[in-house]
Amino acid sequence: MTTNEYTIALAGNPNTGKSTLFNLLTGLRQHTGNWPGKTVVHAEGFFTYKDKQYKIIDLPGTYSLYSNSADEEVARDFIIFEKPDVTIVVLDATALERNLNLALQVLEMTNRVIVCVNLMDEAKKKGIRIDIAKLAKKLGVPVVPISARNEEGIDELLDTIDLMIRGAIQTKPIVIPYSRSIEEKIAKLLPLVKEIVGDKYPARWIALRLLDGDTSLLDALKQENHHSFKEVARYASNRSAKSV
Amino acid sequence: MAPTKFDRLSEAEPGERFRIEKLDIEGTMKRRLLDLGFVPGCEVTVLQKSPLGDPTAYKVSNTTIALRIEESSNIYGERIRDDNE
Amino acid sequence: MRVTVPPNPFDHLMKYAQTLSNGDTREQIVSAIFRTSQEICNETVTYTKPSKQYETERLDRIVTSKLWGFPIMLAMLAVVIYLTIAGANIPSSMLANFFGWIEGYLTFAFEKLHAPDWLYGILVLGLYRGTAWVVSVMLPPMAIFFPIFALLENYGYLPRVAFNMDRLFKKSGAHGKQSLTMAMGFGCNAAAIMSTRIIESPRERMLAILTNNFVPCNGRWPTLILLASLFMAAGYTGGWKTFVTAGVVVAMVLFGIVVTLTVSWVLSKTALRGVPTHYTLELPPYRRPKIWDTIVRATLDKSVYVLKRAVAVAAPAGVLTWILANIHIGNTTVLAYIAHSLDPFAHQLGLDGYILMAFILGLPANEIVLPILLMGYLSTGALTEVDSLHDLKQIFLDHGWTWLTALNMMLFSLLHYPCGTTLINIYKETKSKKWTFIAFALPTGIAIAVTFLTTHIIQWLGLI
């Protein structure tokens, strides 16, 4: 029985240390390197913490979750359709602004998010100070500062995962305010979207994608109504854990 | 045609800052540039040209991104000349 | 009867949404997200040491400068190769001695047990020696090369190479990130084929796949290094010898790059016509790697990898070669028979039949080409024990080698078809028999053409 196996997805910009964190948690040896795009094939690994079994997926690094490339679609589909129990967004503390964009996009898709600010040691060296508590309050989800390579902050991260799994953490993700004209359009679409997808998918996010004309998502949604998780399953079986 | 009242990013010299007004690029490339922070209203700093003259590295939202001239010449905006240059 | 398919509700919604939307929706959405993250950052991030922000830029101003960009790249390559060659010499001969010493005991044990000759032949002279060879020739250089490479990679130097070289790739119609996939090829072409996924455009990705084996992989470095040091640097001693050897190997790598660019250029004018697509390249900040961790890990990973390959591929190949060398047809062996029938063609390329046969039998993995060649040579004469590099050269000389033979073998090794694993990966990635075949045939054609021309030009010039 694998009923009590929980799934964790690692999302984030390229080169933020996802594979380093993945290796640390799973004891595996995904290759790492200081250049964006090192991981091209997603990897799965397992670990146990406090008697719970976890499956963790090292998604390819992406700059966004709009469908600009195959990688971005894979990451997006995984979060939307596979519905991981926790999505950890790994951010680079030394370039928080650009990195936060992706976190904000994930927060529009799911509320089961832990934001992990990695490379804290680099940030410290560069004299960058981040007010973690305030960041958590603003984002409405837990924020954990770590330094994956130095194995710092991992206990707190694991505890936060455990708490979230147990439902002990209430999250209230930030709602991004859009321009008035966009908000009006969202308001028009929202009831219609809800009618079709119900609670299955985040309606506001889907409304935004529809306005954006994201046909690839549309295709994925249609597929989804027929075969469950076909895309993701195929991806996972075609591409075993391997990276360069 | 391209708006004339703006400068092109490709014309800015290393060391200069540049405020983006408009991206005259279509499709995926435009979306990618937006994702990277080349967003209208944002400022970028020109860092350095590659030894062979192209591409050029830009500092944008605290990261360094290299663009080829095909893209940078279609990003329009305003050059901000530093007085202390 | 008419069957009406009810329109998918999503299509309907999409149509409706598109009537609401105007052209710059995406821009507005992204701008709003950026504004939000800027606001959040303004309130949560403070910069206390502004000057520290510019360390990476300061270094880049030198590393990617007009004046120093290319010299530094060349120097890095040369230094890495120099260190590899200088450092590998002693451990290589120590390993060879060590394996020779063990072989003594094995021989003794086989004699004691009155094992039949053929069993001794297969197990000790074939399997054991083949494996021992691969390990002692491959392990030391790779255990030096890869940690250094990993340090550079983790420091963040690779994207700078891509930045410096971009223009060259653009001119040849290829993708700027091809230099990253080539850098991966230094480690292993098969893995590099996977890494070409960072190139989104199918056309440019195909170029990167088809040309990847023009960068020498870990199975070929040792061949290049060994031949360069035995034949090209023959007249030199001590420090100079290492220096000249490194120079020759660097020249080989550069030649591989020239071939890559040329082939890309020709292909993008012919079979893979098209213009380079747009792309962006992020230059991450330099990060000081954890030096010992990186070294230990790269060394272990690579050593395990080499040992695994040695056992998985070299051992069976050793057995096969021994069998071929010991089954007789008439009064020659199968091996000699094949080698002799390849001779006329091989001579046109400045090689001999044994070399060509070693390349053919070495298809599964490049690291076994040299051991197969040696076993082939040894099977023809009295079985001398190989435990020093000097004896090695004598074996080659006994079979009529000159520096031109060595040069041609190096060129052929650099340019010929990718190994079996790489071909399998190419097939998996391209899903096309045609392109996989081209990935085999194109480099082979080039290898044949280049060695043919080299041989004939040099002979015509009377240089040999």
Ligand SMILES: Nc1nc2c(ncn2[C@@H]2O[C@H](COP(=O)(O)OP(=O)(O)OP(=O)(O)O)[C@@H](O)[C@H]2O)c(=O)[nH]1
């Ligand atoms: N200083 C420091 N370096 C780190 C830390 N975490 C990761 N790194 C380094 O950052 C680089 C990138 O790490 P990866 O784990 O390969 O990043 P990734 O997110 O998997 O990257 P992609 O696969 O390209 O998406 C590597 O060189 C790591 O050694 C950290 O906490 N501190």
Ligand SMILES: [Mg+2]
């Ligand atoms: Mg990775």
